[in-house]
Amino acid sequence: MSDRTLAGKTALVTGSTSGIGLGIAKVLAKQGANIILNGFGDIEGPKAEISALGVQVAYHGADMSKAADIEAMMTFAATTLGGVDILVNNAGIQHVASVQDFPVERWDAIIAINLTSAFHTTRLALPYMQKTNWGRIINIASVHGLVGSAQKSAYVAAKHGIVGLTKVTALENATTGVTCNAICPGWVLTPLVQKQIDAKAATLKISNDEAVKLLLGEKEPSLQFTTPEELGELATFFCSPAGNNIRGVAWNMDGGWAAQ
Numbered sequence: 001m002s003d004r005t006l007a008g009k010t011a012l013v014t015g016s017t018s019g020i021g022l023g024i025a026k027v028l029a030k031q032g033a034n035i036i037l038n039g040f041g042d043i044e045g046p047k048a049e050i051s052a053l054g055v056q057v058a059y060h061g062a063d064m065s066k067a068a069d070i071e072a073m074m075t076f077a078a079t080t081l082g083g084v085d086i087l088v089n090n091a092g093i094q095h096v097a098s099v100q101d102f103p104v105e106r107w108d109a110i111i112a113i114n115l116t117s118a119f120h121t122t123r124l125a126l127p128y129m130q131k132t133n134w135g136r137i138i139n140i141a142s143v144h145g146l147v148g149s150a151q152k153s154a155y156v157a158a159k160h161g162i163v164g165l166t167k168v169t170a171l172e173n174a175t176t177g178v179t180c181n182a183i184c185p186g187w188v189l190t191p192l193v194q195k196q197i198d199a200k201a202a203t204l205k206i207s208n209d210e211a212v213k214l215l216l217g218e219k220e221p222s223l224q225f226t227t228p229e230e231l232g233e234l235a236t237f238f239c240s241p242a243g244n245n246i247r248g249v250a251w252n253m254d255g256g257w258a259a260q
């Protein structure tokens, strides 16, 4: 894709201090989009990486489990960089346990961060996008928005939910320049997945490499991780003119996982 196709646009990527969110933010910045980062942990490193790409960068530390924080972040976006043209709902957490043992507090947190936060950002971003008649809402769901896996009830419920929210948002804006689509990755090697690899290695008393082979072999026919950069390129494609009439899809990038 040619350079700087998103110059003049502002992209807000939730949960973009690490992993997939940071990867997507970097690819959008390479295309010239100004970036609003969000998330916890190291802020200065990600800010410097984006800034080095020659775009404006701002950061808001909203806790995506809190509606009031999200409202403050959307106001901050409008006043700092002039409104959100591209919204990437990416913040997410995981917890692994069987339904009967699932901690209630973890269920509530996963539904709040992985699903309800996208409702809040979307409802607050839409008026500006509708006014300018251009907008891209990209929901980072998961292959778990399409199929289930044992031990991941809250995550699978939230991800199926965000695929539903994607379809309804797309339909309600179908005659406008605002599109909404979901990306459904399989395994991506980020801190969220490394925790699951570490748990597998510890439980089975095997090395990191053996745990990685097992993890991929169980679900992902390509036996390869998808990369944050590949996901960023798909997000960029949704933002391109070729994406004008892509509406309400849940596009998996999962090495064949959901094809089985």
Ligand code: NAD
Residues within 6 Å of the ligand: 014, 015, 016, 017, 018, 019, 020, 021, 038, 039, 040, 041, 062, 063, 064, 065, 090, 091, 092, 093, 113, 114, 140, 141, 142, 143, 184, 185, 186, 187, 188, 189, 190, 191, 192, 193
């Ligand atoms: P990650 O743990 O590397 O990053 C998660 C980001 O969300 C971080 O920036 C973190 O600070 C932020 N975050 C967490 N809780 C937050 C909160 N309450 N408020 C604000 N920010 C918060 O994880 P990742 O693997 O990059 O996951 C990103 C998204 O991609 C998630 O929605 C996840 O479900 C999805 N996903 C990941 C994979 C994978 O294999 N890694 C696969 C499919 C989908």
